[in-house]
Amino acid sequence: MTVLFGSPPESHPTSDPVSVQFVDTTLRDGEQAPGVSLTPDQKAQIARELDRARVSVIEAGSACTGAGERETISRVASLGLDAKVTSFARGVQGDIDLALDCGVDGVHLVVPSSDRHIETKVGTTRDGVVEKTTSLVEYARDHGLWVEVLGEDGSRADLDYLERLLGAALDAGADRVCYCDTVGHATPEHTYEAVSRLAALGPTSTHTHDDLGLAVSNALASVRAGADLIHATVNGIGERAGNVALEEVAIALDHGYGIETVDTTRLFKLAQTVATATGIPLAPNKAVVGENAFSHESGIHTDGTLKDDAMYEPYPPEKVGRERRLVLGKHAGRAGVKAALDEHGVSVSPEELGTVVSRVKELGDRGKRVTDADLLTIAEEVQQRERDRRVELLGLTAASGGGTPTASVRLLVDGEERVASGTGSGPVDAAVSAVRSALGPAADAQLDSYHVDAITGGTDAVVTVEVEMSRDGRHVTVASSEADITRASVNAMVDALDRLLAAESTHVIADD
DSSP: OOOSSSSOOTTOTTSSOSOOEEEEOTTTTGGGSTTOOOOHHHHHHHHHHHHHTTOSEEEEEEGGGOHHHHHHHHHHHTSOOSSEEEEEEESSHHHHHHHHHTTOSEEEEEEEOSHIIIIIIIOOOHHHHHHHHHHHHHHHHHTTOEEEEEEETGGGSOHHHHHHHHHHHHHTTOSEEEEEETTSOOOHHHHHHHHHHHHTTSOEEEEEBOTTSOHHHHHHHHHHHTOOEEEEBGGGOOSTTOBOBHHHHHHIIIIIHOOOOSOGGGHHHHHHHHHHHHTOOOOTTOTTTSTTTTEEOSHHHHHHHHHOTTTTOSSOGGGGTOOOEEOBSTTOOHHHHHHHHHHTTOOOOHHHHHHHHHHHHHHHHTTOOBOHHHHHHHHHHHTTOOOOOSEEEEEEEEEOSSSSOEEEEEEEETTEEEEEEEEOSSHHHHHHHHHHHHHGGGGOOEEEEEEEEEEOOSTTOOEEEEEEEEETTEEEEEEEEESSHHHHHHHHHHHHHHHHHHHHHHHHHHHO
16 A cells, blocks of 8 residues: 555545546646736647646636636637646636636636635635535536535635535535645645545545645645645746646656656656746756756766666656756766767767866866867867868848847858848747758757856846757757857857767768
């Protein structure tokens, strides 16, 4: 039997669920994070990615918000997803009617459960909430909706009353009830007690927030207590400190307890999609999906990882759709540097390797992140080799004022000058489009990441852009610093493409 917290209680034989699934509320609760506003296209894109990851229920929004939100919910509901599509609904019949108009499969009916919410926020009584909830559940069920009743602020509610309220909801025909730690107030022990009592009544979900940094712990405590459906958001976005992160709970259950929930290989793509859409970047040290989660710089760690993939990782990166990265910096060792050079088809003698390692450490000591381009340049200098460039930027112009952003580039490609132009959503996008047009098939590399790493202050501000690109299984990172972000972006991309094409030529020669 899977045991998450303590030993299972005698009175609750279902403490080890056969399966655990997710309600993803990124499109509703996640969008309530300050500064986040998702377009209909973005919500549709995220919903498709959630469905590909086999998330069971997608809360597409709150139909009572307005006409625009209802249009978006209707669009998600019409995508033909395998997931159940739902709408948030307050404890009023009108919200249920609006959800019905959107064509959703069900509603999350939210009713007050703590005295603070019952008396101060809504201005009613405990008995009044029970009566109203029962009536609304019956109404929603009569109209063919799947119904989940959430006791808002349940972590601060009187547990006897919470049990009475949600028990009445189940008796009225609700498909399930949900324990809500609305303000991130609860501890795992309290969560376990509350969910245990609710799970004894019927199907129970859990909704946890991270204000105390306990969202994942409380979600796991809920599962241990009998909850089989977890409300979560991708990357943990949401109000205040956010909701529990879907990817973190999914991996904790999979790796720690052998409980499968979603297709974990889709988690990184899902995280990137949401980060791009919301404009909230992933923290480098973010569990599961952060840039550093599978990156190794320390010489000891790199050496160990090269000998045994699992030496310094709890689970393989492929499990979540990632790749392992060996990062170079002041902590780099000979094994890591040699492995990085080997990846780019560069052979060095033991003496040359020692010099390259010393140069890499010098760059790291100056606080600089050592990119693949830096490493290859160092190796060329140590071996006194001239770099034979295949792609070089000769000229760039870009304009974005008043109309569609446009850009034109002049490139030298294998000795041939090429000129091309492009348009885009901004000057950088337009310039990248122009580069791809000039290169043709040679530009079919994937742009894996794009970071604006540093901007200096003052009138002479300099921006540093770092890109990671891949082609035919080969990866390269390049950074470029310029006063203009468009030029820095294009320089980095052109240099990355040149490195990838040069590596391709090297490997072809080696294969011959």
